[in-house]
Amino acid sequence: MRATTNVIRSTIQVHMKNTLARPMFQIVLVFQPFVIATTTYMVYRDANVDDFVAFVVLGGGLSGIWSAMTFSSLGDINRERWFGTLNPMLASPTSLLLVFAAKITANALLSLLSMGIAIVYSLILLGSNFAIAHGLAFVGALGLFLFSTSAFALCLSLVFLLSRTTQVMQNFIEAPLLVIGGMAFPVSILPGWAQAISALLPIRWGSETLRLTFDPAPLSTHWWTVAGLTLLSGVVYLGLATFFFRRLEHRVRYLGNLELA
Amino acid sequence: MSEPVVAVRDLFREYKTTVGLLRRKPRIVNALNGISFDVQPGEIFGMVGPNGAGKTTLIKILATLLLPTSGTAQVLGYDVVHHERRIRQHINFILGGERGLYWRLSGYDNLRYFADLYRLDRATAETRCKDLLTLVGLWDRHDERVEGYSKGMKQRLHIAKALINEPRVLFLDEPTIGLDPLAARMLRELISEIRSRGITIFLTSHYMWEMEILCDRLAVLCDGKIITLDSPANLKNHVNGLEVVELQVLGTLDEVADRLRARPYIDTVSLSSSGHAQTIRVQTDDAQATISEIRQSLPGIDLSRLVVRPPNLEDAYIKLVGGES
Known part of the structure; x- marks a missing residue:
């Protein structure tokens, strides 16, 4: 047990040191919340939308978290592949699943900075309009969002272990999922097929759980249902990652593509 | 065991x-x-x-x-x-x-x-x-x-x-x-x-x-x-009784290599390149005949960098893999 804790702690430390040294990650964490929050504010400012404050705050904060997660699940794999460190990881007695889970946890912790920046910036931008009606529920919902998104990212990271073209895939999925995940715009305005895809994403339920905490009305059963769906989706993706990991590791050893050709 | x-x-x-x-x-x-x-x-x-x-x-x-x-x-x-x-x-x-x-x-x-x-x-x-x-x-x-x-x-x-x-x-x-x-x-x-x-x-x-x-x-x-x-030590036995004639020149030695390969006293010929220079290594049981052949093939070329030496493990390896190095 202590050895497992050591692996998690040291992986988080190593990952944070590596990540914070990268200018691109700093941009994602620090500047993206400003850009998305400002853009969302401009879009909603003259529109007659009741909960636009939530979209401004969450659009900025959650997009930073989501980008950090996609970086974690895909970009980091590409970097590890480039560094040639995936092979030594695979050949160590520690499960790759545990290492990736710890790396994603590190990115989740770092991404909280985005949410903090988005909140502070929104306070300045929106002034007296800014209010989180249910502070405790907001913290709980943020925890659920991080958990479910991390589980989803873990699934993605394992799938993308199989491919050397992770950079392309990372760029391909990052922006579309921002839209259909309901982070900056309501899912209800999307076409039916997009809403169906959205329902499979933990970020969709997580962002709605967070948004509802901005509503001054008492928390309804709807909030609890959505919070439950966020948790459930996280558990399902975590279960999928754990269940398929052994098979995936076998496949990775068959393909032998953990390093650049 | x-x-x-x-x-x-x-x-x-x-x-x-x-x-x-x-x-x-x-x-x-x-x-x-x-x-x-x-x-x-x-x-x-x-x-x-x-x-x-x-x-x-x-x-x-x-x-x-x-x-x-x-x-x-x-x-x-x-x-x-x-x-x-x-x-x-x-x-x-x-x-x-x-x-x-x-x-x-x-x-x-x-x-x-x-x-x-x-x-x-x-x-x-x-x-x-x-x-x-x-x-x-x-x-x-x-x-x-x-x-x-x-x-x-x-x-x-x-x-x-x-x-x-x-x-x-x-x-x-x-x-x-x-x-x-x-x-x-x-x-x-x-x-x-x-x-x-x-x-x-x-x-x-x-x-x-x-x-x-x-x-x-x-x-x-x-x-x-x-x-x-x-x-x-035993691998080197594969080149017992042979000598190695080695020559490095600026330019190509492909034609010389082809001519030498046709001679009965030649065992193995290998070529390697480094920049503009090419080196030919010939394993032979008749070093003098090999040198004469090289002289005839390369008239006017300075052969001061021609060396005759006993074979080593690398020569045994070259013989075993058929001239590839």
Whole structure:
């Protein structure tokens, strides 16, 4: 047990040191919340939308978290592949699943900075309009969002272990999922097929759980249902990652593509 | 005889790839074509062969990174396909080159992290990291980022990393490649030191004299098959009674090589290039006739760089792989 804790702690430390040294990650964490929050504010400012404050705050904060997660699940794999460190990881007695889970946890912790920046910036931008009606529920919902998104990212990271073209895939999925995940715009305005895809994403339920905490009305059963769906989706993706990991590791050893050709 | 540390039987590995851009056709490349051998406890077992012969594929299979297509491979009595977790605790490897380290971390942080991945307790990990960095001569610079290390220092850090779990078997794939002579010598001394600790070493390299110094036995791999396996001394018997005529010129020696190959007293002809210079090495049982032939083929060429010498292990290797080097 202590050895497992050591692996998690040291992986988080190593990952944070590596990540914070990268200018691109700093941009994602620090500047993206400003850009998305400002853009969302401009879009909603003259529109007659009741909960636009939530979209401004969450659009900025959650997009930073989501980008950090996609970086974690895909970009980091590409970097590890480039560094040639995936092979030594695979050949160590520690499960790759545990290492990736710890790396994603590190990115989740770092991404909280985005949410903090988005909140502070929104306070300045929106002034007296800014209010989180249910502070405790907001913290709980943020925890659920991080958990479910991390589980989803873990699934993605394992799938993308199989491919050397992770950079392309990372760029391909990052922006579309921002839209259909309901982070900056309501899912209800999307076409039916997009809403169906959205329902499979933990970020969709997580962002709605967070948004509802901005509503001054008492928390309804709807909030609890959505919070439950966020948790459930996280558990399902975590279960999928754990269940398929052994098979995936076998496949990775068959393909032998953990390093650049 | 004790149980072999590595036992390989009829091992095959194929890679599936495609050729063509629009009409892609599947193509199968056979990296290993049914090889069998044993490695005994405590020995340094060498494997040499041309690029693409299958050496790295074999090391990856034995290090549990890659699955064979068929055949069996056991390390410390465990099957590499099904018991990889039991094997991983007791082995380690270096896959050559500078990759496999976190360049933005210090040498110590790299080692400390891999100590955690190998599940060492904190006290053991800290002691071992310091001991290993001292062993490889990097303790004085242990807190510097790896990106500032020279190639030789990175390679020594690789060695330290490979010893972090006190492995019983170490797989080293071309560990001295690209190193300057001093750094390469230091690494060879390290390999001898590691062997003195009772660790079995599986080593590949392109440097024959290095393999001659280090290895107890040497397998020659060509096109995925072991064409011979013996001690370096016995391998040299393949060129007994021959002499080597060697000449380096600025320009091409292809035509001379073709002419020489047709002569009955010529055993093997090999060519190698370095910049604009080309070197021809001829294994022959009649050095004088060979020199005359070269003189006739290259009238007016300065032959002051022509050397006649007894054959060495590299010449035996060239003969065995049919002139490829």
